[in-house]
Amino acid sequence: MENFDFKNATEIIFGRDTEKFVGSKVKEYSKSKRILFCYGGGSIKKSGLYDRVVKSLKENEIEFIELSGIKPNPRLEPVKEGIKICRENNIKFILSVGGGSAADTAKAIGVGVPYDGDVWDFYSGKAEVKESLPVGVVITLPATGTEASNSSVIMNEDGWYKKGLNTVLIRPAFSIMNPELTFTIPVYQTACGAADIMAHIMERYFTNVKHVDLTDRLCEAALRTVINNAPIVLKEPKNYDARAEIMWTGTIAHNDSLSTGRIGDWASHKIEHELSGETDIAHGAGLAIVFPAWMKYVYKHDINRFVQFAVRVWDVDLSYNSPEDIALEGIRRLTAFFKSMGLPTSLKEGNIPEDKIEEMADKCTDNDTNTVGQFVKIGKGDIVKILNLAK
């Protein structure tokens, strides 16, 4: 186990009707009476969530300025707009209501407001975050784990670069999670969310750090929970219990408790960012394409770990001919599981143009000058091979 420093102070308010607490929680954590209220499209208005949030804010005498229309694969433009609004109105708190895109936008605004330079500096790695406005989240999509994560992913329209920022300073102050709010997520998006959650766990699972028994087992527990409950929510979208399991697992998957003492990989996420940067494919669908291909490319690096994954997560029987066969059967079952949820598992199925492979590999490695991944360090040539395995 590696030495580690772990702190996650996000308050989670989880369960039925919990959105009614949003006003009192904003009051508790905000240093200004006026806040920025970020959300996406019309879905929170159609569902009535918008009205309930506004009611709770008003009951607590919170004034708000709206920043709406945040899109999936959230863009830099609204981030800059939000920063401007906050500065002009002396706003010290940002509330996001919706999916990961609204929350990631709120986080980006939070670090941008107190910073003199261009907020993109944090995403491009040019500058380091020193402070952030507090952010509160009402999350309606279990997927990105952003509700308790140290992550924000933003797309720069100038060149369509999608980059992630990681710093504990952007963990939300609170996150409100009501599984009922996820009942209306369409089947495909539900499946994408499940794949994203599994990917967050698997990025942590595949590590070179030895003697990580507890966190291995916690990761396996979380993966099995998704594997058990995702098929239920796909069939029964209003099954509260299964929705709750998926939703809470989505948070645990990415709140960094599962990666304490480990060094995760994250190559698949970085490669996927190029897929969704290129084509606007849903992040979870992109991961369902990339992860199995990445596994097929790297499994020989640590057969034992892939055998453990196959046996403990997928119940692969030990009676196969060889450790390699067991490992490959685990990867096959993961792929079959993604397929069973209706997700693409190849570039073709995901409508990713094969002639963009080279360009995506270039972008992902800053024109072949960097590598991605920690479990196995992967360069441009490797990415080309992985994406060819994913054809």
Place this chain on the structure above:
Amino acid sequence: MENFDFKNATEIIFGRDTEKFVGSKVKEYSKSKRILFCYGGGSIKKSGLYDRVVKSLKENEIEFIELSGIKPNPRLEPVKEGIKICRENNIKFILSVGGGSAADTAKAIGVGVPYDGDVWDFYSGKAEVKESLPVGVVITLPATGTEASNSSVIMNEDGWYKKGLNTVLIRPAFSIMNPELTFTIPVYQTACGAADIMAHIMERYFTNVKHVDLTDRLCEAALRTVINNAPIVLKEPKNYDARAEIMWTGTIAHNDSLSTGRIGDWASHKIEHELSGETDIAHGAGLAIVFPAWMKYVYKHDINRFVQFAVRVWDVDLSYNSPEDIALEGIRRLTAFFKSMGLPTSLKEGNIPEDKIEEMADKCTDNDTNTVGQFVKIGKGDIVKILNLAK
């Protein structure tokens, strides 16, 4: 799953040599330059830990007043002394170095200082905690989980009442955890710690709340980690990797992440408090006596849950004659595991006088006016029967 509110902001600094950060962490979290420094006996002086802590405090210009001699099953007297010292010296931060007793004492002092009445009011349930001084912990004994828990257990010498206080306000600001500091824990105390950790998980595991798939699996993962690693540390006290697994599992077991959305039982803990209140038996040893007896008494309340425990935690084969047989085999394996670590599993082996059963059952239920436990509510008569099963 039940609705829940979860927040655990304790910063964990985990790994080799991490005690060197104590001074800078105190500086970060303390509002006074002078602090109270609580510890137990001479073991931290013998090991050199005391000197390393003092060095780090001095390097960070932290002044300290010492409160030493804190004993296992920590008493109320030093708590009151600590409160007096803090008030007289305008101290705003308490550091504990050592095992759970020093930390629980520090937590009690923390809530006592800003309170006008008798600090015991919080433990007896007469008053509710409104605020606490921040507490920092360097933990040397993986067992109580106090390093990130909302708990403090104190013994009132006046009547030998041992009571627990639970409030999120007493979670430590930070906890420093170096598994190397646990190398010198004697075998018996190591085993007691492992039993305590398992008990914290099992108290959470046995719940009437349905659909708690993720947290069930996380609990099972944590239990299996102890079951795998405790025998290693008993044989190889200086095995860093296994010590690290036990130590981190001890924290996860009691930081409340495993009980999100669940209602735990806690009858066994309350019964055990009477055993250690009566005889000063180590808490973990008392739990090894009480828990199997409690299980034998209550398993019929939810056979399925005990079957799940037997199969998933203890690998009991499903081919037994009946669910009841599977459940009982799980309890038998737990008992055998405690025995294999050299722990007592009966009152006799623990030198608990049988003629005190009645008195302990009385104390535990406030003279037969209260029940304990949530999974099954247990009165005085039940406790007498459980302790008789433990003879």
